[in-house]
Amino acid sequence: MTSVSQSEMLVNPLREGLEVVRSADPCVVVIFGASGDLTKRKLIPALFSLVEQHLIPSAFAVLGVARRPMSHEEFRATQREFIDAERLETEVWKSFESSLFYIPFDFSDASGYQKLTEELQKIDQERGTLNNRLYYLSTPPTAYSEIIKQLGAAHLVAAPGEKYWTRIIIEKPFGHDLESAHALNAGVNAVFNENQVYRIDHYLGKETVQNILVFRFANGIFEPLWNRRYVDHVQITVAETLGVEHRGSYYDGAGAARDMVQNHILQVLSLVAMEPPISLEADTIRDEKSKVLRAIRRIPPQDAFKYSVRAQYGRGFITGETAAAYREEEDVNPQSKTETYAAFKFYIDNWRWAGVPFYVRSGKRLAKRVSEVAIQFKTVPHLLFEQTAADQLEPNVLVLKIQPDEGITLRFGAKLPGQSIHIRWVNMDFRYGASFGVKTPEAYERLIHDCLIGDATLFSRRDTVEQAWNLLMPFLIAWQQSKERELPQYEAGSQGPSEAEALLSAEGRKWRRI
């Protein structure tokens, strides 16, 4: 196995009892697209923070690659932008900065990979990085296939059985549809083994998403209720108040379903719905998630509109200011039919979830920024108490809040003090921030560190990426084909399109207020 580091097999007695069971191996992180925004905004700050936490070994270097010519020094200077001034002043930054290098070449230029090989060998010699490589593709998605092909051709990928390792992190979006994802995967797997590939979904690096696993499998009282006998339905919401900001041209080619549902939401859904894994190993968890995605009912394109709603925001009013319509945003086609809101009804056809709808929705320019999973339980079969206008029979709801104020809320009925029995629905609240005031690590820090130690749990595997695309394709096709239909609109700052209500109201349910 090329992906397993050798240090995993050696037991370092000095590590025993330390919180970090393994620090990263000596290695070079090669960032393709190093002159871009993501590198200076997220990647270099994450690596530096890992250095500050003693999680990066001394034999370590970053080698940036992009098109524009720059010297090592110039590259280093560009990477200071997102590091606080106070930290830049320290000897620690100076020492880290001296391990940053840069070489310019066009990704399609084979001779560039020759230069890359030489530079890497030089770094190995000077810094003892032992031929271990982590390639990070932080480039436009159109460049992925070319870089991967060229890395293969230049023999820059460790073969199985080598003493050193090669891993590759690929940024989202992973494909534009099933076909392109499939083609990209085929290209990746022609050069890399699947266990060398780390498809990043930074959403999974968030602490609270991992909390779902702990909440479900470390508590004995919820799991027995976590099934069709007790759960009426599940709602997963990712609502943003932001519009497309400066990402208009990317977003207009993607839309809400591709940008949020295909990756983040379906990943969260599979964590909520999966069976308990037999261990916490990467593949056992990913196997269970994959089973969920496979069990989600495929909807034929002709029924797509019965199970989905898409819409686009028009002008509106948000946080006290008027907001432009989507079609008026910068870099967006004024006739665009791209959805900025998507809602789906999914069924998971397995023993645990048969007949329980999973409603998911995601949209931009909605009333509030909220990410949450709400498990709505069935109501009691018979209400003993007199029903008055004030005593509506309500279900228990368990809400796992992911953003902005992470926590868990359980709603239940309590008797209002007084002579007669009146029920009031109250929330029992737990806030991570109130109980654990510790700063949670940035998602990128966690994910890069996991990759450096060879732990793929929080990364998407090929099969789940393709399953997710497969699931969405009928909808994307139906939406595409119905081009003649005017896209439903919703006002910026609202709860979303009225059409989305109909997805639930037919079954006597309604969306939670955002």
Add this chain to the structure above:
Amino acid sequence: MPPDNSLEKVMTGGSFRVDIASIEDQLRELWKDAATGATAEDESVKPVTRTTVLNLVVFVDSEAAAQEVSALLGDLVEQDPCRAIVITADPKQQGDKMEAWISAHCHRPLPTSKAVCCEQISLRASGNAIRELAASTVPFLLSDLPVFLWWRGPGVFESEIVGKLHGVCDRLIIDSKQFAEPALEFPKLQSFIQATQDRLAVSDMAWHRLRQWRELMAQFFDSPVLFAHLSHIENVVVEFNPRATPGGTVPPQAFLLAGWLASRLGWQLQDSRSTGEGTQFRLKRKHSRTNISILLRPAKAPAELAGHLVSFELSSEKGWSTTFRIARGESPHCAQTEISFGQSPPFRRTVPLPIHTEVELLARQLDIFGHDSIYEEAIAMAARLVDSMK
């Protein structure tokens, strides 16, 4: 009833005196006032949330120390909301008295969120009442939450209070850096750990201070290439900034670090001696005749590093001479790590090595449950090291 202005006073960091018998009632009244509007629909109307994830009992031996602890708890509760019970055994006070105060520590996790509050009960005893402190504390422990006893004073292993409380506590927190006479106190600590093994676990702030040194030293040998060098180490040097105590100039942390290394690597102690340079221990690897030396020696360092470690170095002369060294740099919050092989230029880099505040150290102790067997083995070895110096 608490006085009318008590809520405001408590929410702004003040305390008020209460009758011990009515502490719980007073607290209940206080929080009821604070939560006025709690039944309102709109969440933001609720002014405070009370949160508690653990019980923290703190022992101090003077009123001044109690004040310091109260200030420190204000910072602590942001990370570890707890019910704090500060018990003061004040021998300077006249008479056999026990008095009680209640106060609160509040903060807002986000500017827009509700204030999160934790309560503090303070008990101060003098004269014969000191003997009742332990029994008076127990009723205020919240059930189902872990109990930490932080001993912030001398005489922990002889204390009657510890003897009475250890049945209800999960962990005892100490700071072995404060040991004035390591040669006496490490063996006592080791006996205490053994004697209370099945009831209570000990955690030590000094151990957490060493964590970064241990981490950095361990990191050298995570690399499969360098791992092999670990079994050839012959010389260990721990440098420290000397301190002046009746028990000598070597700070307890130096013994603890040496104890950790020797216990992890399975080295067996032969003997010790004082040299012109410092204190030297001779050890042996199992099944090997080669001697290993651990030298603890004083070194010059800035005043703010008083009693702290200055450097930690492992080396061997076999084959190539190799050295692995961590040394505090010019700036006290950084260290330089260095690997050198034979004549090649050493490879160096700078990493953070912050000096933790007491509250940071305390917060870390509250994250640990259960026994830390690595620490306990390090203590056993440190006890043997100091014993050999007699």
